[in-house]
Amino acid sequence: MNYRDRLKAVLSPAERKIFRKLNTPQKIQDYLDTLPINFELKCETYMSPLRLLREGTAHCFEGALFAAAALAYHGGRPLLLDLRTIDEDQDHVVALFRQNGLWGAISKTNHPILRYRDPVYRSVRELAMSYFHEYLLDDGRKSLRAFSRPFSLVPYPIETWVTAEEDLHFLVEALDSSYHFPTVPKKTMPHLRCASRVETKAMNIVEWPEPKKNTGQR
Secondary structure (H helix, E strand, O other): OOOOHHHHOOHHHHHHHHHHOOOHHHHHHHHHHHEEEEEOOOOOOOOHHHHHHHHHOOOHHHHHHHHHHHHHHHOOOEEEEEEOOOOOOOEEEEEEEEEEOOOEEEEEOOOOOOOOOEEOOOOHHHHHHHHEEEEEEOOOOOEEEEEOOOEOOOOOOOOOOOOOOOOOOHHHHHHOOOOEEOOOOOOOOHHHOOHHHHHHHHHHOOOOOOOOOOOOOO
């Protein structure tokens, strides 16, 4: 049984119906955009795709994981990309896909930045660097420092990440410890220009109103 068939086998008829409709990266992104942001008000979560369906909310890691599962359901490769920042900011995770030999990304975020990328990038580095000038702190500093290799979920049994009830800390740790490439040469670091006020103002627009207790999820 191939990976796609094994994935279908663990889903209920109702779950398969949802996944069946999400047969393009564009449709997967449209679906994720309907979900409110998971602000983790009660505790930190790293939900599996099936928990996401049940809870009806997601933050970036959970959205990327769901997107990877939906891509795999239709025969695609379940790949994640980790975008690593300086300590003062939050990392971001997206799901990678390829169409016509070019790379794109599916992204769950509450801001007008760090969103979906159309498949127009010739390499993963080219795609990752498209986020560089959007990744800003309130004081205008550019905070993206590294990006991972495409992180494949195929080595992980489907039951450990698609249908799991427990939070997927092990997967977050594996992604975080995977090899990352730097975005900025050391010699260039002192010459980075801070973003302008209008850029930082645009960055703080949100799609979903932030509750009083907010973890700052991207």
